[in-house]
Amino acid sequence: MRYTDNGAEDIKIAYIGGGSRGWAWGLMSDLAAAQDMSGSVFLYDIDREAAARNECIGNKMKDLKECRSAWNYKAVETMKEALTGADFVVISIMPGTFDEMESDVHAPEKFGIYQSVGDTTGPGGLMRALRTIPMFEEFAAAIRKYCPQAWVINYTNPMTVCVKTLYRVFPKIKAFGCCHEVFGTQKLLGLALEDIKGIQGAQREDIRVNVVGINHFTWLTAAQYKNMDLFPIYREFALKYRDEGFGEKADENWLNRFFDSREQVKLDLFLKYGAIAAAGDRHLAEFCPGSWYLKDEETAHSWGFKLTPVSWRKEDLKNRLARSERLYKGEEEMTINQTGEEGVQQMRSLLGLRDLVTNVNIPNCGQIPNLPLGAVVETNAHFSADSVRPVFAGPVPQSVYPLVSRVCGIQEMTVEAAMGRDLELAFQAFCMDPNMELGLKDARILYNTMVENTAKYLTMYQ
Amino acid sequence: MRYTDNGAEDIKIAYIGGGSRGWAWGLMSDLAAAQDMSGSVFLYDIDREAAARNECIGNKMKDLKECRSAWNYKAVETMKEALTGADFVVISIMPGTFDEMESDVHAPEKFGIYQSVGDTTGPGGLMRALRTIPMFEEFAAAIRKYCPQAWVINYTNPMTVCVKTLYRVFPKIKAFGCCHEVFGTQKLLGLALEDIKGIQGAQREDIRVNVVGINHFTWLTAAQYKNMDLFPIYREFALKYRDEGFGEKADENWLNRFFDSREQVKLDLFLKYGAIAAAGDRHLAEFCPGSWYLKDEETAHSWGFKLTPVSWRKEDLKNRLARSERLYKGEEEMTINQTGEEGVQQMRSLLGLRDLVTNVNIPNCGQIPNLPLGAVVETNAHFSADSVRPVFAGPVPQSVYPLVSRVCGIQEMTVEAAMGRDLELAFQAFCMDPNMELGLKDARILYNTMVENTAKYLTMYQ
Amino acid sequence: MRYTDNGAEDIKIAYIGGGSRGWAWGLMSDLAAAQDMSGSVFLYDIDREAAARNECIGNKMKDLKECRSAWNYKAVETMKEALTGADFVVISIMPGTFDEMESDVHAPEKFGIYQSVGDTTGPGGLMRALRTIPMFEEFAAAIRKYCPQAWVINYTNPMTVCVKTLYRVFPKIKAFGCCHEVFGTQKLLGLALEDIKGIQGAQREDIRVNVVGINHFTWLTAAQYKNMDLFPIYREFALKYRDEGFGEKADENWLNRFFDSREQVKLDLFLKYGAIAAAGDRHLAEFCPGSWYLKDEETAHSWGFKLTPVSWRKEDLKNRLARSERLYKGEEEMTINQTGEEGVQQMRSLLGLRDLVTNVNIPNCGQIPNLPLGAVVETNAHFSADSVRPVFAGPVPQSVYPLVSRVCGIQEMTVEAAMGRDLELAFQAFCMDPNMELGLKDARILYNTMVENTAKYLTMYQ
């Protein structure tokens, strides 16, 4: 890596999960728009074919008219090749396939347990964690070996356990986890401002927030537009829309009816607890007792959100594979439009080019005084040259502390269980989940079934 | 109060709830056995008749052959009279009557929610808290006014919220809450030692334990008999008895089939989490998700414990009233046998006569680093002349942190709601309870019903 | 205050000490350059004449060609007038006159105690604190009464005790203390980069630092230019210049031979402790044991700095008064050049116009884990809409902890003594000062003398 007059060139990024047909393309687009940065992206994926295609797709971007910065893409065979000399490591993997996810999400339905996403918490989140954590142990060990000074950005879910695993294996790792869910809530606050006060044009960045919680269950304890406290405005908004819901469509970028929500869960949680829940409703619902918003499909619908079936994900994957094919063959051109993700801006900050304060997942060193030290939490942090330092966020509000501390503890316990290859302790974590309201015997049957269903990815536990 | 050669005399104890027909008689018995201490007990009760009877019953104890120490009992009309000049204040009250408790315990059954005790947590515990907290606000204010230097011992449930209320109203109060549940577990450890190792005669005090948690959901993270670590022994014991249960009868002092348990919940929790749950099974079950041990009556029975119906309590009260009558009339003589409670020993320590380390409920100043500062927690503490200082207990074990932190937070929230006279916030606490697995609509109906049922004692909320 | 398309107008600033002939003019200049902000500055000063002159001087700035933003200045008779409705409060006062400062700085010399500044620590700093704290009690009370929502920026020394006093009197005050000393060290790091590596043009803001400590005794535990760790570079620089000193002249803005230093103290401290001392040498020396750098004048000179005599300050004041006269009469034009201070940028951030991370003095809520909670410390903080939140800075390095914790404690004790009007406790703080190596009897004599010398400003202690 070398600095230029206005930025940096020859940056090396290692992309673990580089065959991805979602995040990878987003990153390619954001990098192509970053005129002050250039370099190479080394794509590593256990699906080598996918990585190879992305190499080709990525390299074609240079030819696009809108491309402001030419990056080289290279698919590599080993993590070693990808990591050696890397300035940044990006991790976005899929632990297992949608077949495993099908079990994660749908197996519990036979027992009356419904999950809207199934990738973070709930029985599905736990099974996914069991598959993912051993992989992240490997990543951390490889990073320690090949690029201990690199900054590591994780996008993989379940976010909290992934980041925690990286730090448990390699305590000096410079890693953090990124998630755009808070951004969505900032946008909603902007819409509330317009709806209630008639003030238009507030950008996401103009909505200043204080973030406290854990990933996908983050809370805003302050939200401000210029000198306006947004809490009373949001209260009015919540009272207006809680029952019928707000908005016909979600952010175009992620739009799909299975991701859609009418924000009713978010508004309900605010009116209950006085703090602003800052994640998508489908995620938020999974952190609450199952009987509240996820009792059954009708309950979910009555709260304005849908359960995302894995069949849909499989269908969607087919579309993405087809698009990959078209992009690869040059039948379709990649478009360059900023994703709204902050990965590239974070790199810029870590390179010392421009500071940034944004929300991030890292171990608690006191930024949230009433959660355990060392637990991975989400708050704002200051990104600067070679440093990410948390901003003091204050305690989890008393009214949501019971919900947040509980899941925070379950996530810690899950990492303990997985790293100890202890399926029994994992079962105890499974039973504690807010969405798991089964009796102990049924819980055992379900757990065993889910472990069996995904046994191919759990061999290290035997 | 004056010191004598071997002890102290002229001690003044104020007893709030002094008409009690259980705790009060126990205290009378323990005081009569305390040959190094004497003085007066001022009995205050809203049931003046009951206090008057206890005055008479108490004063008769001086005539008993076994009486080693003569105490004067005096029923008084006002808290002011009881408190002015008091060295100690004992609080053991019944918030409301068994009619209210009937609603607390049995109203939820219509919704499939079963409670084994219903006085600490669960829907019943919450309703009881709503009645109790405003009373404790009054007690704290009166203590601040009439005897700010007195030591205050609370026996009333729900323990955690009672103690918290005292400290919130009068932060400099010298108060703590006492509970004998840990003692029962120490005794069980003694029995395990005998059963597994054939070692007989270990007294409760010989079983040294480290206590961490909240009242009725306390955990032992160390248990030692001489140089023996009791954990492996208890594991063997737990494996032997978890399925069928241990013991035919519980401690004689509290014996009744409705208080009986076969310790299976306790043993199950140990095998799950590796820490020793240290309260009666009927209490422990209520802190766990309702579907585990309290799904229905059969489930409870299969785990070796019974639900205590309030009808039984009413029957039992009749017996105690009858006994009160006989004692009062001199038809029956009070017996002096030590109850096993430590209240009198604690007073002795606070007077500077003999130090004591025992478990107690006080605000967290760091004795449990992973629970919020200020929350009322249960750990060991050092009792010495005019001081109670917590012993560092260490963190709640990771495996039970999700369960403990959750209820710890709910208790804090309950005090907030009750002191703010905010029935809506109280409802949010109600919904978060581990034993409350209803949908939000049913929860609301149940809550409203329970509030209505006990409205007579909730007038301050309107 | 109202927002405009690009900024805000009608901002009200209350300036306590508004007759100042240094800071006030600097602020006027910075405000005149802030094209996105406009409004009024209310000048309050016990020297009403001085405030009136500044009103006139300030209002003339509108006529300057370079003026980008017209601000109105108005001298007022009472704090109430200044504060009512204020969005911001700026405090920069002189507690007492240079006659008092003459005693502060020079009285100790008779006992062999030399002070290079005498306004923060040392016997002089303590006496100044005793005069200042009661004034700040009044300010805090007035702010609570007239503008509790305003943001308060303090520039007055002794910084730490001023900020602490504001928070002790009015715990919900939104106050912080600003100091440019860290900036000077950032500039020096830029010069070291040039000197050692030949890299030119690094701006102060490009030198990213992590700040930890207390005002005027702050330390950098990380310093980065782009991806370069500046510590090895600064080590080389320190070894090169420690003995003979670096630089012929200091920053022009503050240039005067009595403020001059050759940076040797700073370099020596770095080589000793491995952390970068980040304040002027004249300040740093006063926080170390007196025998090190301030044994006598020669010692100071041998370390490349001069003691600033108050006679020089008096002379300088005359010049400033003369300049004030010329400015007032229009014989001289004020020049608009940015001072390098960040006050205006901080206001911009607090208005929600642009975020900023910079160093600031506020109470410790955990940003420095090994200093007492509540003590006023200096670290980076995130300035955003209506919020200043500390960035986690980490512990004071072990090697400087003994020096820093000591003075941190003395400052806390000084506030305690002054707010309790306890001259005896203040004497104990006086005796603990690092620069006070007198025997107890001499210390007493000196203290009494200094108290007497400044008795006019200490009447509240009698």
Added chain:
Amino acid sequence: MRYTDNGAEDIKIAYIGGGSRGWAWGLMSDLAAAQDMSGSVFLYDIDREAAARNECIGNKMKDLKECRSAWNYKAVETMKEALTGADFVVISIMPGTFDEMESDVHAPEKFGIYQSVGDTTGPGGLMRALRTIPMFEEFAAAIRKYCPQAWVINYTNPMTVCVKTLYRVFPKIKAFGCCHEVFGTQKLLGLALEDIKGIQGAQREDIRVNVVGINHFTWLTAAQYKNMDLFPIYREFALKYRDEGFGEKADENWLNRFFDSREQVKLDLFLKYGAIAAAGDRHLAEFCPGSWYLKDEETAHSWGFKLTPVSWRKEDLKNRLARSERLYKGEEEMTINQTGEEGVQQMRSLLGLRDLVTNVNIPNCGQIPNLPLGAVVETNAHFSADSVRPVFAGPVPQSVYPLVSRVCGIQEMTVEAAMGRDLELAFQAFCMDPNMELGLKDARILYNTMVENTAKYLTMYQ
């Protein structure tokens, strides 16, 4: 080790420094009086002859009429022999000889630095630490290897750094440091009670105290006799005796004019700071700035204490050697009288025979919230079966925090320097000492001289 009906037998104690002619004889005496405990003491000493003599002396005690418990003594050649299978390890060594101590104590006098003891802090304490820490690294490594489960009691000075070293090398060590200095202050409080209130017969144990600080600079923040707060009584006592001193002779056990003090330092510190300094005046003086009580010999005398010359220690050693000879030859009989030390009681507690709360030196896990976590501090702790848990002591009082935190930090830094074999960092610690008020050049000369003087014991630093 085996338990008996009333106690334990076959206890194995390893004594490192077992040739000691002070502590060892005291322990022998205390063990002989402990009728519920018996076993063997393995004496290891680099002076094998001394250990062999103590073996003989110890074994003779069985024949004494007053002997209640027969212990076997055995001198061994290696630490391995001593430690293997040990239940307890006692460490009381002399690091170097009195020749080295002569340099420690008297070399600084040429520079006007006087030390009353010179074994804990000051230039002498630091040099002693540099010799001792590497030895304790070896002890810790050997304990980890041969008896990781043993309880380790350290009596060696400098206490704080010894205990810290044990924990840094072997973090799971079960070690604590014991010191009787607090006991002396408890006795003095008893004497004050008699002197001021005419209350006789209070035993040391009857004076309940809360202890906070670091070894030899501990403070009592509460002191109670029965229900009497001793603070106002001690204040009266302090006012009466501060100027002329109290008492003609010290505790007989330690009586010698060179250990004598008239308690004036202690009383002065109390009147200054409102907390009770709880160590001997000779120690206390060394933790304060040198100019206060140790400016010169006259100053010391005027404060009622003497400097202990090493020549006296050498003379005293001769007497002890002669006594050793007589004891060894049977020309003198050992006497059994309890020393007042608590080592044997602590062992009893750790064996689970009887609980004890007493003061002890262990790493800070929150018992003193305003000192750094992990620093070795002195507070009360609860001794029970196989556990020592600190009692929450609260913060160091604000008024002594500057003095205490400073030395606490210096001790941490000293361990860092010694374990890193970094004589330069050790010099920085040397310069920070409160009793070191030299200029930097003189400090360097003195330091080099002292290092040279004791080079024989500092070879590992080259």
